[in-house]
Amino acid sequence: MSEVKDIVIVGSGPAGYTAAIYAARAGSRPIVYEGSVTAGGALMNTTEVENFPGFTDGIMGPDLMDAMRKQAKRFGAELITDDVVEMDLAGEIKVLKDGSGKTIQAKVVILAMGSAYKEIGLENEKRLSGHGVSWCATCDGFFFRDQVVAVVGGGDSAMEEANFLTKFASKVLLIHRRDTLKASKIMAERAQANPKIEFIWNTEVIDVLGEQKVSGLKLRNTADGSESEIAVTGLFVAIGHDPRSELVQGKVELDAERYVTVGGHSTRTSVEGVFACGDLVDHTYRQAITAAGTGCQAALDAERFLNHK
Ligand code: NAP
Numbered sequence: 446m447s448e449v450k451d452i453v454i455v456g457s458g459p460a461g462y463t464a465a466i467y468a469a470r471a472g473s474r475p476i477v478y479e480g481s482v483t484a485g486g487a488l489m490n491t492t493e494v495e496n497f498p499g500f501t502d503g504i505m506g507p508d509l510m511d512a513m514r515k516q517a518k519r520f521g522a523e524l525i526t527d528d529v530v531e532m533d534l535a536g537e538i539k540v541l542k543d544g545s546g547k548t549i550q551a552k553v554v555i556l557a558m559g560s561a562y563k564e565i566g567l568e569n570e571k572r573l574s575g576h577g578v579s580w581c582a583t584c585d586g587f588f589f590r591d592q593v594v595a596v597v598g599g600g601d602s603a604m605e606e607a608n609f610l611t612k613f614a615s616k617v618l619l620i621h622r623r624d625t626l627k628a629s630k631i632m633a634e635r636a637q638a639n640p641k642i643e644f645i646w647n648t649e650v651i652d653v654l655g656e657q658k659v660s661g662l663k664l665r666n667t668a669d670g671s672e673s674e675i676a677v678t679g680l681f682v683a684i685g686h687d688p689r690s691e692l693v694q695g696k697v698e699l700d701a702e703r704y705v706t707v708g709g710h711s712t713r714t715s716v717e718g719v720f721a722c723g724d725l726v727d728h729t730y731r732q733a734i735t736a737a738g739t740g741c742q743a744a745l746d747a748e749r750f751l752n753h754k
Contacts, residue, residue: 449538449550450476452747454522455529455692456557458486459733460723462513463740464555464747469520471748476551477522478529481544485510486559487686487724488733490581492609497733509733534696534716552754553718553747556693556705557740560686560724560731565597569653570682577659578680582606585679591615594679595662597650599623603683604632610681611641618677620645622667653680688725697721704728712743720746 452468454461457479468475479485488494491506500509518524531542532554539554562580564570570578579585582596586609594614596607599621607617619636624646626633636642645664652663654674661676688704698706698715705714705721712720722739724731 447549449552451751452553452555453541453549453551454555454557456559457484458559458723459737460740461557462517463737464557464722464744465517465522466520467741467744469517469522474521477524479524479526481526481528484526490583492583494733532692534719552751555743555747556721556725557723558689558725560688563685563687565650565682567653573653573655573659577678578653580682582609582681586610586613589614589679592678595620595677596681596683598683600627600685601629601632604628604636606681606683607636607642608639611639617642618645620648620650622649690725712739712746
């Protein structure tokens with residue numbers, strides 16, 4: 446077995462990298478598992494981040510993550526571009542196995558795996574994923590130049606996706622299951638002022654149509670139950686996120702919605718020596734800045750734990 450590290454951080458969004466910056470700066474030389482394909486987390490699929498303090502004119506999501514990554518590295522964090530596939534968290538020494546089969550031991554594990562896109566849950570949504578169904582306008586919007594596409598959702602993500610898609614699409618149909626939006630006022634107003642966005646209220650998508658690629662959607666009106674079909678070539682699903690807690694299910698306490706629970710005003714999980722931060726624990730705020738804030742807390746909690754052992 447390898448030497449026992451002080452701190453291993455699993456995840457590389459704003460929470461993971463901020464935890465790494467603090468832990469590395471305190472001299473812990475943390476290991477960060479960034480993920481094999483998802484390094485940087487959800488912000489890698491975002492366009493401009495306008496509300497991260499300190500950037501007067503905004504900053505592109507991937508640029509912000511790159512800066513955090515370099516900052517963590519500068520202080521001596523060891524970044525590993527791989528996934529953790531197994532964790533044994535029960536003992537005093539935690540044992541993690543990564544995608545290459547390597548095993549690593551640590552006194553502290555900081556969980557910062559973030560969240561994953563929610564699916565509507567339709568069979569044809571899955572089948573046509575990558576063939577017109579997408580969860581990322583910044584990744585796939587380009588393919589829908591001069592076409593009519595739909596976005597599902599009523600939150601900030603849906604507004605952001607819809608606005609972004611108007612750069613390419615001829616028309617964006619924003620389908621929401623209620624008649625009021627959950628999105629923040631500024632994002633909602635921006636979408637409602639965009640002449641290329643048409644809102645379809647009180648409506649849910651009940652099927653995705655098309656053989657090889659998306660050709661349309663089957664809709665149901667949530668007010669009167671009537672059904673209809675519309676022709677679109679793309680469907681962008683933006684209905685929120687689920688915590689990525691599968692790896693620690695049954696190992697640390699999760700709540701009913703599978704978020705990792707933390708004790709009081711801290712990042713302590715139900716298992717000693719295991720801390721959690723970012724979207725993995727946060728039902729409510731889920732902002733880049735709040736994730737970074739709890740990443741900082743996790744590193745401070747971890748340092749305190751190591752100093753009092
Ligand atoms: P969200 O705020 O949870 O909104 C999800 C939306 O999807 C809601 O309108 C919800 O409908 C709808 N929905 C959920 N499940 C559905 C289903 N099965 N079928 C149809 N519709 C469904 O999620 P989000 O928009 O991803 O935002 C998450 C967090 O990130 C928020 O705190 C948001 O402020 C933040 N965010 C911020 C920015 C920004 O500031 N630039 C950008 C993106 C996200 P109901 O309204 O009926 O519940």
